Amino acid sequence: xxxxxxxxxxxxxxxxxxxxxxxxxxxxxxxxxxxxxxxxxxxxxxxxxxxxxxxxxxxxxxxxxxxxxxxxxxxxxxxxxxxxxxxxxxxxxxxxxxxxxxxxxxxxxxxxxxxxxxxxxxxxxxxxxxxxxxxxxxxxxxxxxxxxxxxxxxxxxxxxxxxxxxxxxxxxxxxxxxxxxxxxxxxxxxxxxxxxxxxxxxxxxxxxxxxxxxxxxxxxxxxxxxxxxxxxxxxxxxxxxxxxxxxxxxxxxxxxxxxxxxxxxxxxxxxxxxxxxxxxxxxxxxxxxxxxxxxxxxxxxxxxxxxxxxxxxxxxxxxxxxxxxxxxxxxxxxxxxxxxxxxxxxxxxxxxxxxxxxxxxxxxxxxxxxxxxxxxxxxxxxxxxxxxxxxxxxxxxxxx
Amino acid sequence: xxxxxxxxxxxxxxxxxxxxxxxxxxxxxxxxxxxxxxxxxxxxxxxxxxxxxxxxxxxxxxxxxxxxxxxxxxxxxxxxxxxxxxxxxxxxxxxxxxxxxxxxxxxxxxxxxxxxxxxxxxxxxxxxxxxxxxxxxxxxxxxxxxxxxxxxxxxxxxxxxxxxxxxxxxxxxxxxxxxxxxxxxxxxxxxxxxxxxxxxxxxxxxxxxxxxxxxxxxxxxxxxxxxxxxxxxxxxxxxxxxxxxxxxxxxxxxxxxxxxxxxxxxxxxxxxxxxxxxxxxxxxxxxxxxxxxxxxxxxxxxxxxxxxxxxxxxxxxxxxxxxxxxxxxxxxxxxxxxxxxxxxxxxxxxxxxxxxxxxxxxxxxxxxxxxxxxxxxxxxxxxxxxxxxxxxxxxxxxxx
Numbered sequence: 001x002x003x004x005x006x007x008x009x010x011x012x013x014x015x016x017x018x019x020x021x022x023x024x025x026x027x028x029x030x031x032x033x034x035x036x037x038x039x040x041x042x043x044x045x046x047x048x049x050x051x052x053x054x055x056x057x058x059x060x061x062x063x064x065x066x067x068x069x070x071x072x073x074x075x076x077x078x079x080x081x082x083x084x085x086x087x088x089x090x091x092x093x094x095x096x097x098x099x100x101x102x103x104x105x106x107x108x109x110x111x112x113x114x115x116x117x118x119x120x121x122x123x124x125x126x127x128x129x130x131x132x133x134x135x136x137x138x139x140x141x142x143x144x145x146x147x148x149x150x151x152x153x154x155x156x157x158x159x160x161x162x163x164x165x166x167x168x169x170x171x172x173x174x175x176x177x178x179x180x181x182x183x184x185x186x187x188x189x190x191x192x193x194x195x196x197x198x199x200x201x202x203x204x205x206x207x208x209x210x211x212x213x214x215x216x217x218x219x220x221x222x223x224x225x226x227x228x229x230x231x232x233x234x235x236x237x238x239x240x241x242x243x244x245x246x247x248x249x250x251x252x253x254x255x256x257x258x259x260x261x262x263x264x265x266x267x268x269x270x271x272x273x274x275x276x277x278x279x280x281x282x283x284x285x286x287x288x289x290x291x292x293x294x295x296x297x298x299x300x301x302x303x304x305x306x307x308x309x310x311x312x313x314x315x316x317x318x319x320x321x322x323x324x325x326x327x328x329x330x331x332x333x334x335x336x337x338x339x340x341x342x343x344x345x346x347x348x349x350x351x352x353x354x355x356x357x358x359x360x361x362x363x364x365x366x367x368x369x370x371x372x373x374x375x376x377x378x379x380x381x382x383x384x385x386x387x388x389x390x391x392x393x394x395x396x397x398x399x400x
Numbered sequence: 401x402x403x404x405x406x407x408x409x410x411x412x413x414x415x416x417x418x419x420x421x422x423x424x425x426x427x428x429x430x431x432x433x434x435x436x437x438x439x440x441x442x443x444x445x446x447x448x449x450x451x452x453x454x455x456x457x458x459x460x461x462x463x464x465x466x467x468x469x470x471x472x473x474x475x476x477x478x479x480x481x482x483x484x485x486x487x488x489x490x491x492x493x494x495x496x497x498x499x500x501x502x503x504x505x506x507x508x509x510x511x512x513x514x515x516x517x518x519x520x521x522x523x524x525x526x527x528x529x530x531x532x533x534x535x536x537x538x539x540x541x542x543x544x545x546x547x548x549x550x551x552x553x554x555x556x557x558x559x560x561x562x563x564x565x566x567x568x569x570x571x572x573x574x575x576x577x578x579x580x581x582x583x584x585x586x587x588x589x590x591x592x593x594x595x596x597x598x599x600x601x602x603x604x605x606x607x608x609x610x611x612x613x614x615x616x617x618x619x620x621x622x623x624x625x626x627x628x629x630x631x632x633x634x635x636x637x638x639x640x641x642x643x644x645x646x647x648x649x650x651x652x653x654x655x656x657x658x659x660x661x662x663x664x665x666x667x668x669x670x671x672x673x674x675x676x677x678x679x680x681x682x683x684x685x686x687x688x689x690x691x692x693x694x695x696x697x698x699x700x701x702x703x704x705x706x707x708x709x710x711x712x713x714x715x716x717x718x719x720x721x722x723x724x725x726x727x728x729x730x731x732x733x734x735x736x737x738x739x740x741x742x743x744x745x746x747x748x749x750x751x752x753x754x755x756x757x758x759x760x761x762x763x764x765x766x767x768x769x770x771x772x773x774x775x776x777x778x779x780x781x782x783x784x785x786x787x788x789x790x791x792x793x794x795x796x797x798x799x800x
Contacts, residue, residue: 007407014414021421034507034517044647046506052608053511055649059607084513088652091511107434110449111491113484113513116535117434117449135516207459208452209674247444249455252488253664260657264684267653274609274685284664285674289689 036137040066040093049136050093062271069138071173071270072096072165076148076157076188078124079103080250081202081211082178083114084259089139090132092267095166096140097132099125100157102147112252140166149187158191174266175199178259180248189224192216193304196311202262204255205231206248209284211258213265213277219296219308221278226297226305230366232281232290254284281366290366436537440466440493449536450493462671469538471573471670472496472565476548476557476588478524479503480650481602481611482578483514484659489539490532492667495566496540497532499525500557502547512652540566549587558591574666575599578659580648589624592616593704596711600669602662604655605631606648609684611658613665613677619696619708621678626697626705630766632681632690654684681766690766 002010034049042054056062073094075086078101086097101124105115119127125143133141142164148157162171175197177188185201192199196218204211210232216223261280268274278293296309402410434449442454456462473494475486478501486497501524505515519527525543533541542564548557562571575597577588585601592599596618604611610632616623661680668674678693696709 002404002408004402004404004407007404007411008402010411011407011414014411014418018414018418018421021418021425025421025425034510034520044508046508049507049510049517051508051647052650055647056608056651059649061607061609061649084656087513088656091513091652093511106446107449108444108446108451110434110535111452111493113487113491116531118534120434131516134518135510207461208456209461247451247455249459249461250452251456251664251667252491253660253667256484256488256656257660257664260653260660261687264651264653264657265687267651268684275687277687280687284668287661287665287675287677287680287689287691289687291687 033134033137040069053092062273065271067271068093068267069095070166072098072140073266074098074100074161074164074172074175076100076175076177077179077184078128079178079180080109080112080252080255081204081259081262082176083112083124083128084256085176085178085202085263086128086132087114087135088259088263089266090136092263093136094139096142096164096172098142098144098160098164098172099128100144100146100148101125101128102145112250112255147184149183154187154191157187158195161191161197162195171195171197173270176262176266177201178262180204185224185229189216190302190304193218193223193225193302193308196308200262200265201229202258203229203231204250204258208249208251208254210282211254211284212279212281213258213262214279215265215269215276218305219310219312222294222296223300223302223305225302226300227294230279230281230292230294232283232288232366251284254282257282257284279366290364292366433534433537440469453492462673465671467671468493468667469495470566472498472540473666474498474500474561474564474572474575476500476575476577477579477584478528479578479580480509480512480652480655481604481659481662482576483512483524483528484656485576485578485602485663486528486532487514487535488659488663489666490536492663493536494539496542496564496572498542498544498560498564498572499528500544500546500548501525501528502545512650512655547584549583554587554591557587558595561591561597562595571595571597573670576662576666577601578662580604585624585629589616590702590704593618593623593625593702593708596708600662600665601629602658603629603631604650604658608649608651608654610682611654611684612679612681613658613662614679615665615669615676618705619710619712622694622696623700623702623705625702626700627694630679630681630692630694632683632688632766651684654682657682657684679766690764692766 037050040050040054041048042051042057044051053068054065057065071094073089073096075082075089075097078086078099082099082101086099089097103124105119105122105124105127107117107120109115110117114131115124115127119131123145125145129141129143132139142160144153144156144160146153146156148154160172161175163169165172175188175192177185177199179185179188188199188201191197198215198217201214201216201224202212212230212232214230215221261277261282265277265280269276277291279291281288281290283289296305296312298306298309300306300309437450440450440454441448442451442457444451453468454465457465471494473489473496475482475489475497478486478499482499482501486499489497503524505519505522505524505527507517507520509515510517514531515524515527519531523545525545529541529543532539542560544553544556544560546553546556548554560572561575563569565572575588575592577585577599579585579588588599588601591597598615598617601614601616601624602612612630612632614630615621661677661682665677665680669676677691679691681688681690683689696705696712698706698709700706700709
């Protein structure tokens with residue numbers, strides 16, 4: 001039988017072992033963090049996570065890199081494109097990120113970057129926030145684990161993008177659509193048209209080998225209701241696309257490239273360098289990257305888009321002539337970024353349909369995601385007279 | 401004073417607590433793993449990490465996706481481009497990855513994707529292997545924490561790429577250069593020329609806003625000694641580039657795009673779909689993606705390159721005419737991928753130099769990384785007679 005002394009020794013041993021075990025655990029958790037950094041520095045030391053971003057100033061690329069901390073960006077959809085988009089913005093030191101998604105992490109998405117197998121079962125926004133906060137604790141995060149297309153959530157989403165900026169009450173600087181379905185895209189389009197919120201759209205084809213990004217300035221460039229959304233021509237059998245209930249293909253390469261060109265466009269837009277692209281496509285089969293731009297359609301079915309167009313026209317008219325001329329010159333940095341096409345009443349729905357999926361005037365390599373069914377033109381109702389609600393739009397989209 | 405009974409109780413409590421603590425630790429470590437999967441399946445269930453890759457078959461993009469498991473790829477340089485490259489290949493389910501790097505993870509590289517702050521201080525290959533194995537335990541990994549340009553390591557590197565394939569003794573299927581300096585690129589070039597090993601090069605400019613990938617088939621396409629390496633024209637002040645001791649700028653966007661187009665090219669090459677690019681550039685300022693191709697230079701200073709050219713010529717001559725004609729037709733899928741330029745003796749070094757950094761015939765947006773100094777042409781020695789060693793080449797490069 002053990003003596004009191006032996007037992008005391010054993011207690012001390014066990015206590016020490018337990019302390020060590022707990023310390024190891026705490027260390028493992030702490031190790032995921034770095035201390036916050038109050039002020040971005042350009043100092044070239046191994047411990048400075050911002051030195052290579054601040055070097056963009058010395059290289060003559062960006063005038064004021066520190067300004068990145070004053071911006072807030074909403075990322076809607078934290079999947080193959082959205083998660084990498086959020087990670088890039090986090091590593092660039094963006095001020096605030098708002099993440100919206102209602103999906104869970106599954107092993108089935110391990111073929112794209114970002115999420116890891118041990119996160120399976122967690123909500124995407126929760127898992128993403130945890131990883132991103134570890135990567136850069138200087139970024140403010142706000143996550144919403146819901147579907148933005150339901151009525152209540154849509155109202156809340158509108159509120160957050162109009163008031164959830166870096167200082168509460170201010171709008172976000174940019175909304176990024178990284179969703180994988182039409183309903184969600186239309187919800188973002190509707191919200192941004194109503195709020196006059198500038199946003200960027202991104203998409204990857206269901207065959208995984210093409211994608212695009214698009215900048216939408218309400219009232220100025222075509223919104224999602226102005227014209228059928230543009231996609232990169234697949235050059236492959238269209239019948240394989242968009243079949244109900246069939247698992248879409250995806251590749252980490254295509255999604256990584258699309259996230260890369262999306263966030264590059266965000267950085268160029270926010271930090272004012274280079275040429276911001278209105279539309280940039282990616283055809284991975286041929287390594288072809290078409291660009292273009294498209295004006296807003298005066299007969300757009302979204303009344304808020306038409307109102308924004310009126311406001312834009314007024315502002316343009318009020319602008320001093322000299323300034324306007326200067327800006328025009330600045331905008332046309334290379335010819336691909338001039339306004340390419342005007343999709344207005346000259347192109348009827350019937351003509352679109354007759355073109356069997358392709359609007360004739362689009363640049364090589366770009367096509368439309370769908371054409372408008374003939375039934376709609378036959379109704380006799382002009383687009384101008386219709387006040388289409390979000391619900392109507394969604395119902396229409398579901399049919400397509 | 402405690403009784404024996406009290407002490408025994410305390411011992412039991414502590415033992416239980418310690419067991420629980422160790423279990424939590426083990427669970428935390430285990431959570432990072434998923435079980436291995438023997439056979440890739442196309443089954444559409446949440447738990448299948450390959451369903452969306454296998455869907456490429458149903459979508460008509462890839463004939464035999466499972467073949468990915470039979471390939472081994474060496475990634476030299478596990479930095480901003482190499483780490484993402486390795487992650488993409490891991491998530492795609494590549495058979496084996498060989499990683500070469502001698503650098504450590506530092507907070508200063510947290511502005512690019514992949515590494516996390518808690519890995520600071522670890523070797524890049526060690527940290528990368530740990531993360532990648534957790535992401536996909538079906539991939540075989542081999543890591544080498546050394547600088548390939550020293551004599552002993554170079555010999556070992558040659559041995560591993562020629563014998564470190566999926567089955568020991570077989571060569572790897574592809575070598576990817578993701579290094580950030582000229583010496584390492586030249587070492588890879590020398591090794592691949594000697595072994596007749598097909599490889600792909602990648603690079604990102606020091607101002608962070610351009611990059612490129614290039615496919616090099618020894619004897620067929622221009623190697624790194626055939627002509628000055630091609631880079632995307634910066635269109636900005638060249639004086640800001642390549643200053644000694646100054647921290648280069650880098651962006652997760654540019655590096656993510658370059659890794660994406662690199663691995664896409666790898667997948668197209670290994671799995672035989674789409675058009676494999678010989679050279680694809682990325683100019684982030686203008687969203688411009690030039691493509692081109694360049695034949696090997698018969699007067700290349702690398703004797704192994706010249707030997708490979710002779711072998712290639714013989715093989716071409718031996719090929720049945722019909723087959724040759726068919727292949728030619730297949731290769732020219734779009735005009736940018738035809739052979740663009742022949743950099744042979746028509747262009748003298750003096751002419752290159754006179755062009756002040758730009759070879760006149762290069763497609764818009766592409767330029768050379770450097771021009772050859774006039775001293776070398778003045779020596780009277782013809783390139784044909786020189787047997788340049790690796791050391792000589794490196795010494796020359798250092799001077800440039």
